[in-house]
Amino acid sequence: MMPNPTERTIFLHAIEEENLDDRLAYLDSACGDDEGLRGSVETLLAAHDEPAALLDHPIGADRTRLSSPLVGLGEPIDHIGMQVGPYRLRELIGEGGFGLVFVAEQGHPVRRRVALKIVKPGLGSKEVIARFEAERQAVAMMNHPNIAQVFDAGVTTEGGPYFAMELVRGLPITEFCDQQRLNIHERLELMIDVCSAVHHAHQKGIIHRDLKPSNVMVTLHDGKPLAKVIDFGVAKALGEKLTDKTIYTRFFSMIGTPLYMSPEQAEMSGLDVDTRSDIFSLGVILYELLVGETPFDRKRLDSAGLDELRRIIREEEPPRPSTRLSHAAQSTLDNKLCTTADQRHVAPRELASTLQGDLDWIVMKSLDKDRSRRYDSAVSLAEDIQRYLDGEPVKARPPTTFYRLQKFARRHRVAFLTAALVGVTMIVGTATSLWQMTNAIDERNAKDLALQEATQAKAEAIAAKAKVEQFAEDQVKANELIVNGQVHADAGRWADASRDYDAAVSIQPSFYLPRVQRAQLFTRLGLWPEAATDYAKAIESGAATSQPQWWGVPVLFLYTGHDDALHRISEQRREQILRDPSNPQWMLLRDLAVRDDAQSPEDFKPFIAIALDWLAVPRFTGGPEPPGPPPRRHDRGGELHGRPAPPPMHDPFGRFIQPDTTPPCVCEYISGMVHLRAGESDAAIDFLLTAEHDPHWPAKYLIHAPLALAHFRNGDIEQASSELDRSDAMLEELLLSTSERPLRGMGSPWFDLVEGLQVNREASQVIRGTPSSLSSQLDQHRAATLRILAGHQP
Secondary structure: OOOOHHHHHHHHHHOOOOOHHHHHHHHHHHHOOOHHHHHHHHHHHHHHHOHHHHOOOOEOOOOHHHHOOOOOOHHHHOOOOOEEOOEEEEEEEEEOOOEEEEEEEEOOOOOEEEEEEEEOOOOOOHHHHHHHHHHHHHHHOOOOOOEOOEEEEEEOOOOOEEEEEOOOOOEEHHHHHHHHOOOHHHHHHHHHHHHHHHHHHHHOOEEOOOOOHHHEEEEEEOOEEEEEEOOOOOOEEOOOOOOOOOOOOOOOOOOEOHHHOOOOHHHOOHHHOOHHHHHHHHHHHHHHHHHOOOOOOHHHHHHOOHHHHHHHHHHOOOOOHHHHHHHHHHOOOHHHHHHHHHHOOOOHHHHHHHHOOHHHHHHHHHOOOOHHHOOOOHHHHHHHHHHHHOOOOOOOOOOOHHHHHHHHHHHOHHHHHHHHHHHHHHHHHHHHHHHHHHHHHHHHHHHHHHHHHHHHHHHHHHHHHHHHHHHHHHHHHHHHHHHHHHHHHHOOOHHHHHHHHHHHHHHOOOOHHHHHHHHHHHHHHOOHHHHHHHHHHHHHOOOOOOOHHHOOHHHHHHHHOOHHHHHHHHHHHHHHHHHOOOOOOHHHHHHHHOOOOOOOHHHHHHHHHHHHHHHOOOEOOOOOOOOOOOOOOOOOOOOOOOOOOOOOEEOOOOOEEOOEOOOHHHHHHHHHHHHHHOOOHHHHHHHHHHHHOOOOOOOHHHOHHHHHHHHHHOOOHHHHHHHHHHHHHHHHHHHHHHHHOOOOOOOOOHHHHHHHHHHHHHHHHHHOOOOOOOHHHHHHHHHHHHHHHOOOOO
């Protein structure tokens, strides 16, 4: 309520009278017989002359506190037992600036105890009623577990407003934490709940403006601390009125409690206070929870006048929490420091170090004089506290040096400008005198730099030459070792061959040739994983894969699980075939057809036509025709297969055609695999059975696993199982014989066995749903080979 102009005028004249007798004489003449006016002016004068009484009580809610004790509790005692609506007053538990709080019993419609707040007797003025209704409206707007809940509101028989709210029996948050000896972690968790409640109030458009420990009560609920924010008696609404009645801020009135008051509140104007004022108060509470003291010393503020008090709040920077504790440890307050540390379950010497860093930054960001640098909301403060608890980086950081310099310059503008002017003058003079010297130094440095660059270039050239020479020398050594390894391998000295290849690889680890040679040794020995690893690294080193020594490597990659290398070499095979589809490249097509997961059946359709075209191309078998009538099967061109191949021919352009040397039975087998992958099971069976008729083919064990897959896809489960059993038996017999003599020639390339094992594994998984049963035989075969490689000849 904006003060009466006469009251304001009298107050302004009275504070000019320093002599008490002169002031009293002036009040007698100015106020006359108007006792109400005299009392109001004396209240303002008491607030001006003795601000120390304000430190623990809100200013502006009830100015009678400034000049006289609180209304005696003798009057409220008469209210005990009074019936207010459905409530009966039982016990006086609190007294605010304009209200009394009782424990009351509600009789109906439910029986419970509540906290009932009514207006103080004799304070039923328009201002008090408006402020009381504002608090009632503010609390009623909120619904949060950490804010005391409003149950009911009404009017007493005398016409005064009242409201019933949740009864909170607890202690102020600082007293509760000290009595319960909560550690730093537990205090911070409790502070997060308080921030959540304040954020809820801000979302409802309410600024508390008087947050302090006595307005944050904590009680135990199911053995756990529960904080409740109370007393919204000086709350301010954002963007809306809390009551229809008019509420003004009195002249020279500070709203809040100075120990917990933000700098903008100390301006004594409520027109420039927003939610960040509550953030400052939360920072003071957090400071007190951690340190046991408020940022500014209570005794110092007690002894300060009103203007000095406002100056301290608005201008002085409080010490960081860890600094405050460090100074306490060095002073005569050791006993108090020990008590503070004991209440927080930490050693006195460790308390300051615990707060140093993140907690210092969080508190000081909340207490920043510049509210634009504080947390923008209570929930942001809570989130930063939670980050500290979770061991994550906090967003609060100490002010930069530039920011501190900027603040210093604003406070000491004249001295700073003078120093800056002197500094600029000295810099200009110094720069002028140094300019010529700098030019000379630059010329000398340019010459030195040119000499350094020439020296460096020469050193780099020498190093590059040495590197090339070393590479050439290493390549010669590696080639010699490769040749020696081949000689040892041909002579059956496998351990010596392995050592030579290992030495060649160690000399040139980034060159593919030693790895390819060692991989070929491993394939002869049946060490499939080691061979696949060397082949894969050779591909990474840039090795070409079109030579015959790379035939069968894709199935080796598939069998050992080198997926990346398999995909890379398979794409190369595919491109080679499609680039020249008229040129029979049966082994490349075989490498491509062995995959069971890379292509869909439709992707293999083009390769059926290619395979049939290749079957029509003359090929030289290099041996006599098998005895008996050859199998007859016509391809698309009507030519017969299985007969001796004609002599070499020329194409229409006169170019010589090199007859293909792939055995017919192998061509039939590859064609069957292509039809199998393309989903044409009947044709696949036809080709595979045709290949099986060749009595000279030593790798007939390859036939039965693909036949099992083809019969299975045709729905003939019994025949599929029979073929798979035959595949198991033949491979088991082969592995048994090689385990007894691992390096005995098998009459077919090494990749025949790998392909047989891979397709058998695929068929076993598809038909039986289990892995291949040949693992024990494979282990025996590998163990026998490793013994030989270690130098134990069979």
